[in-house]
Amino acid sequence: MSFVHRGYMPLDYQPVVYPGSVLRFRGPAVDLSRPYILCLGGAETFGRFIHAPYAEEMSRQLGQQVVNMGVIGAGMDVMMNDGAIQRAMRGASAVVLQVTGAQNMTNRFYSVHPRRNDRFLKASSILSTIYRDVDFTEFHFTRHLLTHLKSRSRDRFAILREELQVAWRARMAKFLSESSVPVHLLWLSNRLPGEDRAQRGLGMEPLFLTQAMLDDVAHLARSVTVAVRPPAASRNPTRGMFFAAREEAAARVLPGPEVHRDAARALATHLSADGAMKNPAQANRRGA
Numbered sequence: 001m002s003f004v005h006r007g008y009m010p011l012d013y014q015p016v017v018y019p020g021s022v023l024r025f026r027g028p029a030v031d032l033s034r035p036y037i038l039c040l041g042g043a044e045t046f047g048r049f050i051h052a053p054y055a056e057e058m059s060r061q062l063g064q065q066v067v068n069m070g071v072i073g074a075g076m077d078v079m080m081n082d083g084a085i086q087r088a089m090r091g092a093s094a095v096v097l098q099v100t101g102a103q104n105m106t107n108r109f110y111s112v113h114p115r116r117n118d119r120f121l122k123a124s125s126i127l128s129t130i131y132r133d134v135d136f137t138e139f140h141f142t143r144h145l146l147t148h149l150k151s152r153s154r155d156r157f158a159i160l161r162e163e164l165q166v167a168w169r170a171r172m173a174k175f176l177s178e179s180s181v182p183v184h185l186l187w188l189s190n191r192l193p194g195e196d197r198a199q200r201g202l203g204m205e206p207l208f209l210t211q212a213m214l215d216d217v218a219h220l221a222r223s224v225t226v227a228v229r230p231p232a233a234s235r236n237p238t239r240g241m242f243f244a245a246r247e248e249a250a251a252r253v254l255p256g257p258e259v260h261r262d263a264a265r266a267l268a269t270h271l272s273a274d275g276a277m278k279n280p281a282q283a284n285r286r287g288a
Helices: 054-062 076-081 083-091 125-130 142-152 154-178 211-218 231-235 245-252 257-273 280-286
Strands: 036-041 065-070 094-098 110-112 120-123 183-189 223-228
Touching: 036 054, 036 083, 054 065, 054 257, 065 083, 076 083, 076 154, 110 142, 120 142, 125 154, 142 154, 154 211, 183 211, 183 257, 223 257
Parallel strands: 036 065, 036 094, 094 183, 183 223
Antiparallel strands: 110 120
């Protein structure tokens, strides 16, 4: 990701590349020939601005290797198609999948970059027909695009939002049902699944996801963990985070260290109860 190349940074993410991918994941590198748990997700899993993201905290608590393959701007597309991620999934004893929003996926209305899923590539003929008054060449990121489309027409945007939600359900169900290892879902956010604060703008990440949507796919996962920012932390949302001055706005919308620690504790409990198996074949025999 580009932000790891900008000279001095408050944090050293120790970027690492694994065979089968051009993506730079958060380091340090993990020996994939030894047993490990795999963490997938977006900026939250990567641990942007966080010294010790939940994957690292979980590794300490379990005493086991944990591979952090969080990708900034990730949607389900990169997690289902990246070569290194798919290879790591096949060798993991368990997978923690952070629930990401519905906006960063190719769908019937628009396509996204295959690796940087937050990058908007092209509108489909369907979307161009619905929004004849929009010049789609002006947009490069999905959130910018969707914010503009919502401002043009809430009625038309409702059609788009519903399509994204349908696509998310289908993509998540496919990922979970086809996984050869147990998958533990993680809702890591500044809002609860049942909260909807999108009266202005698009709302909080994960975008467009509801409690009902999470419930629809929960039965396909081994467990579901919900970790959100406690109300008291809202007074100082960036406490314990490390960022450059111009990045404060980006840091404020991400969960802080306390939420990561809560997530790690809950996940460690689920994985321990599940055996946190070091042998993937043994984990598979247990079933979902």
